[in-house]
Amino acid sequence: MNEWALVGVGVVVLGFALRLNALLVVVAAGLATGIAAGMDLQRILELTGGAFLKNRFLMVFVLTLPVIGLLERNGLREQAERWVLGLTRLSTGRLLLAYQALRQVAAMLGLTHLGGHPQTVRPLLVPMAEATATRGVGPLPERVRERLRAMCAGTDNVGLFFGEDVFVAFGAVLLMQSFLAQHGHAVEPLAIALWGLPTAIAAFLVHGARVARIDHRMAAEIERIRTQAARA
């Protein structure tokens, strides 16, 4: 074992803390890790190239972009706003709460693709959230708008993460089951999936409570910005 292998971790932490270009930091950390582990440069580059080719599937999301881009050009976001404003009693908090519930329950049923940042968050959830927020608290200052958008993205992540693990055929459940089996513990995948439920419920309550308060928080923040502006 080789403690020098941790050099790469140090490069990553330092690089992100200094806000250097993340792409450069990560590639530099890979090179540093390989060198620290005593590999020669050619071997490091070959490992890098091989892993890159094998992981190209991570860019397949690019294929959603022409569809979303074309529809946005033709008024998708405007239509999302129009549609949501027809629901006169919908607050931003309720909208996000409904989205979180849908996302989490769908993921629990294995339907992890019924959502995502390019597919639903950017073209649908964000314009709807901004429209309901503007209806509720008036025009959104830049800072409030940024936070609301970030919360939309976070709500998609939380709903996905703490739903998918309850689905028994999900990759993570099978990964855990095969790992435990390799180490001499025979357990049912269903047992692992069901023990994801308490955390799933906790996630819904914890994040749901934050999301439900978002209208009050936005109003308070706008009030604070106004008083600051009035004083200045």
Added chain:
Amino acid sequence: MSALSPIYLLVGGVLALLALRTARDAGNPRRAAGALFWGVLAALFVAGDFMSPLLVGVLVVVLALLAGFGGVVRGTRVERDPIERADSAQRLGNRLFLPVLLIPAATVAGVYGAKFLQVDGKPLLSGQEATLLALSLGCLLALVAALRATRERPLVAIGAGAGLLDAIGWAALLPLVLAVLGGLFAAAGVGDAVAKLVSVVVPTDSRFACVLAYCLGMAAFTMIMGNAFAAFPVMTGGVGLPLLVGLHGAEPASMAAIGMLCGYCGTLMTPMAANFNIVPAALLELRDSHAVIKAQVPTALMLLAANVAIMHAVVFRHAG
């Protein structure tokens, strides 16, 4: 060549168009470097199957250098007039939603349908291949539907997609490069070094301390690796199984399930999980690339505490 090669060809096509657009964009101050970045990336997707791993490795370093020294900046935007967009929304109405909903619907249908594609009782496609092919097919179907609804030309759609990719910028490549780093970490034995560190500092005779070490270890190591799946075997093999199961008689299924979810709390808090945290910030055009992480940290910390409590309450239920 693999079952996914045709998909990579399509991705490469979008990348190539962005490279062309960048090369011709007189308003972009770094257009040569930017066109080179997207062009090299397009080549890796179109022709990667025919390149040696060494050449690919060198090109990845070239991409990192181009992005690292400011070569990839957003080009001039050619957005459609907001009034035209509003008119179009009025005219097309809810028909605009149909293609968006077609992507997930076709993906889900394709994933289930692929299970019936069998040769001699074995599935023709792996689960991952089936998912990606179904997603791609869903995108193509949705594209056809969107083109018919809007009566635009296909090249306009690819151009609009390239424009969105330009807005995301080099961050689009980050998840892929992080997966490469994960492979190098594994080859160099980073996991074993971390597990050894954790087991050295934990007072092992305390049940609670062991639960805490496993849960926090999963979260912290996931933050380093950007992926709970990479952290799970390391922390469970190094801390969970020997200390919690071996020493204190914890039940493995519940320990593993809750341990993995501690890792997910880590995923919510790290820029290393770029596809969940950094790419969306770029996609939503946020000025602070860490804004999504900041929005998630309170949820993640409260859930991590809940996980420690849940694990401590349930894993020892069969132990004395």
